[in-house]
Amino acid sequence: MGFSKLFIVLFILQAFLTMATTRSFAPKSNLFREYIGAEGNNIRFSDVPINHNVEFHYILAFAVDYTNSSYPLPTNGIFKKFWDTDNLSPFQVSSIKNQHGNVKVALSLGGDTVRGGQTCNFSVSSVDSWVSNAVSSLTEIIQEYNLDGIDIDYEHFHEDANTFAECIGKLVTTLKNNGVISLASIAPFEDDEVQRHYLALWKSYGHVIDYVNFQFYAYDKRTSVSQFIKYFQKQSKNYGGGSILASFTTEGHGGLSPKNGFFTACRRLKSQGKLGGIFVWSADDSKDSGFGYEKESQALLAKRH
Ligand SMILES: *[C@@H]1O[C@H](CO)[C@@H](O)[C@H](O)[C@H]1NC(C)=O
Numbered sequence: 001m002g003f004s005k006l007f008i009v010l011f012i013l014q015a016f017l018t019m020a021t022t023r024s025f026a027p028k029s030n031l032f033r034e035y036i037g038a039e040g041n042n043i044r045f046s047d048v049p050i051n052h053n054v055e056f057h058y059i060l061a062f063a064v065d066y067t068n069s070s071y072p073l074p075t076n077g078i079f080k081k082f083w084d085t086d087n088l089s090p091f092q093v094s095s096i097k098n099q100h101g102n103v104k105v106a107l108s109l110g111g112d113t114v115r116g117g118q119t120c121n122f123s124v125s126s127v128d129s130w131v132s133n134a135v136s137s138l139t140e141i142i143q144e145y146n147l148d149g150i151d152i153d154y155e156h157f158h159e160d161a162n163t164f165a166e167c168i169g170k171l172v173t174t175l176k177n178n179g180v181i182s183l184a185s186i187a188p189f190e191d192d193e194v195q196r197h198y199l200a201l202w203k204s205y206g207h208v209i210d211y212v213n214f215q216f217y218a219y220d221k222r223t224s225v226s227q228f229i230k231y232f233q234k235q236s237k238n239y240g241g242g243s244i245l246a247s248f249t250t251e252g253h254g255g256l257s258p259k260n261g262f263f264t265a266c267r268r269l270k271s272q273g274k275l276g277g278i279f280v281w282s283a284d285d286s287k288d289s290g291f292g293y294e295k296e297s298q299a300l301l302a303k304r305h
């Protein structure tokens, strides 16, 4: 083989290798996710516009391991449905999935408060009993509703970080191994206690977690585009190797809003291959304003460049 032929072969090999590495490391950036159902305002799946060129996930908010009484008591991993099950029923899940091949539906665990006011605390009697209760109660709900995954959104903790990591890590691993779910995400935000718990989970069980729904809207509402990019880079480092989604809220104000440059920041992150997708809190809050920002988010994600 002459020198020039060898050179061409090496050149082609190099091109293939570059392609292979950019493929495997570039996060899937056409993922759009939106929380739905927490506020009981009769929101339906079909209210939210769906772009066919994105992967679209609804995330039901929330299932909680508390009793539904005026003095809610913790149930050690026995989950109940606390979203609007009248309008977001098993029938409605299957009809939205049948109408749109690009739709999946997940279920979020926890949330800020139980029945408006008291904080929803992560509390367990023992790791094994909590995991066993959570696996059986969630399997029942997930199969009844034909759901695809779970999202972890505990924000208040009565247990240390290692107990949280072990419980959630074992829960996700078991549900995946049993073929009950195909995807899992976590929803941390910038707060010492919260990050301590989620980073412990990430360290031991990051390999079973598909997406990080980082709540960037929990930052100050005066966040600028360049600060947002810095926060995004910081969290990408914290949750190293993870698919990090950018986010905004349509409930009040927080973080970088679409009005102030959120999409500029997303386009920049996307062009650098860093954007794992976009998620919104929440469909309930966007209902009265026509979902303009949801459409814009999906158009951005659907665009090839
Ligand atoms: C909880 O109880 C309230 C009032 O008693 C009721 O309106 C609500 O539907 C119940 N929620 C669940 C998840 O059972």
Ligand SMILES: *[C@@H]1O[C@H](CO)[C@@H](O)[C@H](O)[C@H]1NC(C)=O
Residues within 6 Å of the ligand: 066, 072, 073, 074, 114, 118, 119, 120, 121
């Ligand atoms: C969660 O814990 C806090 C104290 O840390 C308590 O005030 C609150 O009532 C608890 N939430 C519930 C639903 O019991």
